[in-house]
Amino acid sequence: MARMKSSMKLTSRGIVLPLAALYFLVPIGASIWFSINEVDGVSFDAYTDGLGTEGLTTSLMLSVRLGLATIICGLLLMVPTLVAVALYLPKLRRVVEILCMMPLVVPPIALVAGVTTVLSWEQDLADTPLYMTFQALRDENFPLVLVLVYTVMSLPFLYRSLDAGLRAVDLRTLVEAARSLGASRLQTLWQVVVPNLRAAVMGGAVLSLAMVLGEYTVASVLSYRPFSVWMVEIKDSEAQLSVAAAMLSLLITWGLLLLLTTLAGGRSRKSSRRENGKKTVS
Amino acid sequence: MPDKTAPSPAGSGAATLADSAPAAGAPASAPDPDPAPASAPVRGPGARRRGARRHRWPAVVPFFVFLAVCFGLPAGTMVYGAFTVVDTATGTSEFSMENVNGSLSGAYATGLTGSVELSVVTALLATVLGTLIAQAVVSSQRASLRGIVVSASGVLANFSGAPLAFAFIATLGTTGTVTQLFHLHETGFSLYSFTGLVLAYLYFMIPLMVVTVLPALDGLRVQWQEAAASCGATRAQYWRHVGIPVLIPSLLGGAVLMFGTAFASHATAAVMVGSSQPLITIQIANALNGNVLVGQENLALAMSLNMVVIALLVMAVQIPLQRRSARWLG
Numbered sequence: 001m002a003r004m005k006s007s008m009k010l011t012s013r014g015i016v017l018p019l020a021a022l023y024f025l026v027p028i029g030a031s032i033w034f035s036i037n038e039v040d041g042v043s044f045d046a047y048t049d050g051l052g053t054e055g056l057t058t059s060l061m062l063s064v065r066l067g068l069a070t071i072i073c074g075l076l077l078m079v080p081t082l083v084a085v086a087l088y089l090p091k092l093r094r095v096v097e098i099l100c101m102m103p104l105v106v107p108p109i110a111l112v113a114g115v116t117t118v119l120s121w122e123q124d125l126a127d128t129p130l131y132m133t134f135q136a137l138r139d140e141n142f143p144l145v146l147v148l149v150y151t152v153m154s155l156p157f158l159y160r161s162l163d164a165g166l167r168a169v170d171l172r173t174l175v176e177a178a179r180s181l182g183a184s185r186l187q188t189l190w191q192v193v194v195p196n197l198r199a200a201v202m203g204g205a206v207l208s209l210a211m212v213l214g215e216y217t218v219a220s221v222l223s224y225r226p227f228s229v230w231m232v233e234i235k236d237s238e239a240q241l242s243v244a245a246a247m248l249s250l251l252i253t254w255g256l257l258l259l260l261t262t263l264a265g266g267r268s269r270k271s272s273r274r275e276n277g278k279k280t281v282s
Numbered sequence: 283m284p285d286k287t288a289p290s291p292a293g294s295g296a297a298t299l300a301d302s303a304p305a306a307g308a309p310a311s312a313p314d315p316d317p318a319p320a321s322a323p324v325r326g327p328g329a330r331r332r333g334a335r336r337h338r339w340p341a342v343v344p345f346f347v348f349l350a351v352c353f354g355l356p357a358g359t360m361v362y363g364a365f366t367v368v369d370t371a372t373g374t375s376e377f378s379m380e381n382v383n384g385s386l387s388g389a390y391a392t393g394l395t396g397s398v399e400l401s402v403v404t405a406l407l408a409t410v411l412g413t414l415i416a417q418a419v420v421s422s423q424r425a426s427l428r429g430i431v432v433s434a435s436g437v438l439a440n441f442s443g444a445p446l447a448f449a450f451i452a453t454l455g456t457t458g459t460v461t462q463l464f465h466l467h468e469t470g471f472s473l474y475s476f477t478g479l480v481l482a483y484l485y486f487m488i489p490l491m492v493v494t495v496l497p498a499l500d501g502l503r504v505q506w507q508e509a510a511a512s513c514g515a516t517r518a519q520y521w522r523h524v525g526i527p528v529l530i531p532s533l534l535g536g537a538v539l540m541f542g543t544a545f546a547s548h549a550t551a552a553v554m555v556g557s558s559q560p561l562i563t564i565q566i567a568n569a570l571n572g573n574v575l576v577g578q579e580n581l582a583l584a585m586s587l588n589m590v591v592i593a594l595l596v597m598a599v600q601i602p603l604q605r606r607s608a609r610w611l612g
Contacts (some may be wrong), residue, residue: 013422016415017415020415020488024438024485024489026453027450027452027453027454027485030452030453030454030459030460031449031453031459033459034452034453034458034459076344080341080342080344080345081341081342081344081345083341084341084342085342089342096342099349104593104597105593105594106353106357106590106593107545107548107589107590107593108548109546109548109566109567109589110360110586110590111353112570113356113360113579113583113585113586114355114356114363114583116570116579117356117360117363117583118355118356118359148352152349152353210440214441214443214444215549216548216549217443217548217552217563217567220567221567228445228549229444231444231445232553235448235553239452239457243448246446246448247445249445250441250445250449253437253441254437257436257437257440258433261433261436
């Protein structure tokens with residue numbers, strides 16, 4: 001293995017990178033061509049007319065609203081928990097970490113299998129107040145059940161991002177300083193801790209949003225119609241539009257991550273690396 | 283064969299650029315300088331500590347309640363449902379291995395092995411190819427190249443599911459651009475096959491591996507290479523006795539992550555090949571939608587449980603490895 005690797009390395013930059021570029025660029029180029037190629041020449045109808053269709057805007061808006069709700073829900077749960085664990089409950093750290101990583105072991109399709117079963121109890125609960133809760137969860141216009149499942153699925157990103165952020169600030173000093181100046185607990189959290197974690201919060205939020213915008217499995221099994229489900233529904237009738245929508249979603253992901261790297265880039269210049277043997281670019 | 287060109291002045295490779303992983307965050311701005319109203323009662327340190335102890339639980343309770351309801355309940359239902367059968371006549375349920383046995387035989391067994399095979403093949407390919415690309419980037423001293431590869435990997439690693447399937451259908455599908463350009467159908471190539479799935483999965487797995495393995499490759503210090511070289515080791519010997527052994531835990535960790543990602547993927551395969559390839563994720567979705575037989579929910583739960591067990595077994599490999607890796611590369 002070592003020999004193979006080193007002999008390939010000789011020409012690695014010469015061969016590996018161009019081949020990789022070819023593999024990664026061809027599908028994008030071919031998809032764009034597919035979406036604009038008509039029998040009588042090139043037409044941008046899929047982009048100009050198609051992307052304005054009502055199905056696209058409603059489904060995309062649903063995805064965006066679900067994404068934002070997921071971010072809010074996830075952050076409201078995770079920030080206070082991780083701060084409290086870091087400050088007062090160090091014994092829970094391992095437990096919280098393992099719990100946050102659990103969704104990586106349970107694939108979305110397995111999670112949604114369990115969720116469907118729980119939702120099927122609705123009939124049995126018809127006489128209890130819980131029935132209303134189930135109705136609210138499954139509301140067509142804004143399915144809260146998706147927000148809850150997506151929040152579970154976003155826990156690993158949120159945990160990694162926030163944990164890295166918390167390790168980099170001297171949380172105890174910050175909190176003690178704020179508290180000794182008379183700030184209440186909520187004020188400390190909101191006005192002192194959260195601004196210091198801004199980059200980590202944004203990082204986790206952007207990754208969650210990207211995940212929700214592309215999510216298909218859970219939504220399709222529960223028969224809701226966010227962006228990617230809509231894209232699949234129209235694939236037989238309007239193949240070009242679905243490919244155009246796929247390119248749009250690539251563009252959205254790119255934009256979101258560009259936003260993240262811009263934020264992270266501004267941050268890393270100021271941060272000092274903890275890794276030994278590495279020097280910070282200053 | 284030794285490569286004479288690569289060893290570089292110490293320190294330059296490791297120090298460049300922000301790394302891709304969400305690394306340390308730092309105070310970006312000063313906290314609100316305006317101190318809170320000073321009306322809070324002045325308390326001694328002892329009182330404050332007691333207060334802290336009293337107030338620390340409410341912050342974590344919502345988290346545990348949320349996980350119990352939104353994760354524990356579905357997961358518990360899954361395990362419970364997998365081991366029970368509901369008698370449709372009486373509505374009573376009783377313990378049974380019927381679903382688990384059913385989910386491990388016939389077409390469902392084929393689906394499970396199909397998923398495992400696809401995940402193993404794609405994980406191995408993504409690990410090797412992703413590492414080669416990452417090493418090509420690390421050994422090149424061009425910061426701009428690294429910047430492009432890192433940001434492109436970040437985007438492409440998130441480009442999976444339905445949009446990815448459409449990109450491949452538009453490229454290599456029956457009426458795809460490349461298929462028609464090169465008359466690929468004459469060669470017998472079909473996107474709607476195992477090979478097609480591997481090609482599509484690698485499209486998001488290789489970038490994910492690049493992002494995952496870059497920090498580990500950065501951790502290989504130039505000094506180790508120089509020390510090996512001054513002891514007379516060739517480049518191949520350096521990789522065989524120093525580089526690869528130090529990297530092995532990271533590489534295996536990456537491979538485990540790749541396996542998990544491929545194993546859990548559903549949307550790409552569902553949109554691209556539908557039910558024509560036996561994959562457990564697609565079979566679960568079909569059973570849940572009642573496409574196969576009505577009343578197959580518990581069978582779907584048993585199949586889900588099989589997936590979780592396999593994912594757990596594979597992930598368990600990673601934990602001891604990570605510790606070893608952290609000792610050297612941390």
